[in-house]
Amino acid sequence: MSAVVFAHHQLTPTERLRDAGWIAFVALILGIPLIGLTTVDVGGRLAVDTRFGLLAMAVVAAFGGRLVLRWAVDHLKGRKLARQRAAAGNAGGRAQQVVNVLGWLALGASVALPIVFSDNRYVVDTATTVLIYVMLGWGLNVVVGLAGLLDLGYVAFYAVGAYSYALLSTQYGWSFWEALPVSGALAAGFGILLGYPILRLRGDYLAIVTLGFGEIIRVILVNWTEFSGGPNGISSIPRPSFFGLEFTRRPAEGSDSFASFFGLEFSAMHRLIFLYYLILVLALLTHVFVSRLRKLPVGRAWEALREDEIACKAMGMNTTNIKLSAFAIGAMLGGFAGVFFAARQGFISPESFTFTESAIILAIVVLGGMGSQMGVVLAATLLVLIPEFGRNFAEYRMLLFGMAMVLIMVWRPGGLLAHREPTLRLSADGKAARGGA
Amino acid sequence: MMLSMEGVHAHYGHIHALRGIDVAVQVGEIVTLIGANGAGKSTLMMSLFGSPKASAGRIVFDGEDITRLGTHEIARRGIALVPEGRRIFARMTVLENLQMGAVHADPANYDADIARVYAMFPILQEREAQRAGTLSGGEQQMLAIGRALMSRPKLLLLDEPSLGLAPIYIRRIFQIVRELNRDHGMTILLVEQNANQALRVAHRGYVLQHGEITLAGSGAELLASPEVRAAYLEGGHG
Ligand SMILES: Nc1ncnc2c1ncn2[C@@H]1O[C@H](COP(=O)(O)OP(=O)(O)OP(=O)(O)O)[C@@H](O)[C@H]1O
Ligand SMILES: [Mg+2]
DSSP, X not given: OTTSOOOOSOOOHHHHHHHHHHHHHHHHHHHIIIIIEXXXXXXXXXXXXXXXXXXXXXXXXXXXXXXXXXXXHHHHHHHHHHHHHHHHHSOSHHHHHHHHHHHHHHHHHHHHHHHHTTTOHHHHHHHHHHHHHHHHHHHHIIIIIISOOOOSOTHHHHHHHHHHHHHHHHHHOOOHHHHHHHHHHHHHHHHHHHHGGGTTOOHHHHHHHHHHHHHHXXXXXXXXXXXXXXXXXXXXXOOOXXXXXXXOSSOOTTOOBHHHHTTOOOOHHHHHHHHHHHHHHHHHHHHHHHHHHHHSHHHHHHHHHHHOHHHHHHTTOOHHHHHHHHHHHHHHHHHHHHHHHHHHHSOBOGGGGSHHHHHHHHXXXXXXXXXXXXXXXXXXXXXXXXXXXXXXGGGGHHHHHHHHHHHHHHHOTTOTTOOOOOXXXXXXXXXXXXXXX | OOEEEEEEEEEETTEEEEEEEEEEEOTTOEEEEEEOTTSSHHHHHHHHTTSSOOSEEEEXXXXXXXXXXXXXXXXXXXXXXXOTTOOOOTXXXXXXXXHHHTTTSOGGGHHHHHHHHHHXXXXXXXXXXXXXXXXXXXXXXXXXXXXXXXXXOSEEEEESTTTTOOHHHHHHHHHHHHHHHXXXXXXXXXXXXXXXXXXXHOSEEEEEETTEEEEEEEHHHHHHOHHHIIIIITTTTO
């Protein structure tokens, strides 16, 4: 069958026809016994009948199908090649511009969203969830995307943050704003605690140990009932206030609530919208923080570590500290998200911190394109919205979710936005604006 | 004396890769290390760097015992390594790679150092905004050398810099080694499969076999030695 063409050059029409002809010929040969001849029952005895009309149709279908398939494959390959050439040619300046514009649009849209949907509880709630995942994605992005350390137990830090706030507020009466930094620091501490024993591990081994760590935290939360409330979790967690103004219908004697202070009629939406803006601000701060870090020596060191650990050591970098800092900062951001989560839900239990959560957050980072901040936003939006839209499909929604992930990875193996922005830009005269290296 | 290894042993698990190595490098010398595949050349260089740590013996660099120091601490003492297989930071740009080489150098020298590297390898300047992984093999090797030079090392370790390069690049690499030594006074320890050319640029050389130094001498002596000729020169490497 050497005449079937596998060549990568652009095919001429004759070559295409010949190629399809061969396939049709093969179909004919195979088709004679499979389709062309059939046995029929004639008065209790088997006889052979012919179905050459059907066979002819099958052969024509094979011929046409091969033509179309070949053309489609070539077309896609050509486009991919063209894209790769374009990407290699300029280091993605155009792509970066598009991403930047996209980012500002997304920011505008997210600021406007609760104003437009001010009486749609469902939309604001879902958008808040998206933002939590964006923040978690950005946090994990430091560990996985930048430092290249595969962490399958990220949800543990989310849990540490959430439980820290829940306990500090319900047991010791701390406010949201007091508990936020402390919980973040606690989560960072756990990050270092996890980081130490696994400094020497990489890749699959690292993934397994972090997976175990995530489970250990969850199992402790389930079983240490006196401390964490066990499977029942912790409820009546205080909600954050707006600079001391509570979101209640009836404020306590002698104090104002948010609604009464601003002379508004009480509405449950106020709190939801406030929570939405709160996570938006937290997420934006996270973004600014991580983008800054990326341009500082520590951020560069993370990326260098992802690329080649031995080379890093040979450059005199202390890889131990670099790894621990990545774990600590990633964990801290996860902790912040956890605090917000607990404050928003008012109730937490170990069920919110299962491996599935870790998997989803990791999927957001990978689908977004490892290390790309905008990619995380896109992926988080998709991964939260797909199951929401899928609600009509009831039990098939997770199937839909899985399929979407597979399709994204097939379509964009490097992630939605795989482009990496250099940490320094060249000015017009070709001289680099130096970061703090 | 810039560097001396005295009776150094090194292990990978139960593999005994270095068996009592004595090597000395004087200030301003080019010293080359030749040997068959698996002789332990890369291990020798890496053990200088504390990875693997010497299990016995002593390594003294610039008057200080560095045998027990961590890899990054040794690097900061002024040894730079161009590792086997280049190990550039593929997804970072050329300029970023060079900057990573300077992370622990004095920032005051940065501009002068980058200018020096660009003067030595003009192609790197042309490609400074390009992703390093998209450079050709020879360009990547130049980048790896340039990156190592950015830290202003006292001693430069080159592990098979000519590996997999076209003859024109190989000549260029050896020319650079010679220039670095002659014009910048750089002390260089060079591992090479290309024994012929390596021995020609080197002041002295060592032959490594199964983790032991079997021969030592000036470059010219080793080039003339019948053992070296039989094992490393006439076997097709020449
Ligand atoms: N990380 C490692 N783990 C276990 N064994 C190793 C490791 N690195 C090297 N070895 C073994 O140590 C011995 C020396 O290896 P080394 O890499 O030093 O050889 P080399 O002289 O550099 O060879 P080449 O010319 O092929 O680069 C070999 O037998 C090798 O299999
Ligand atoms: Mg080697």
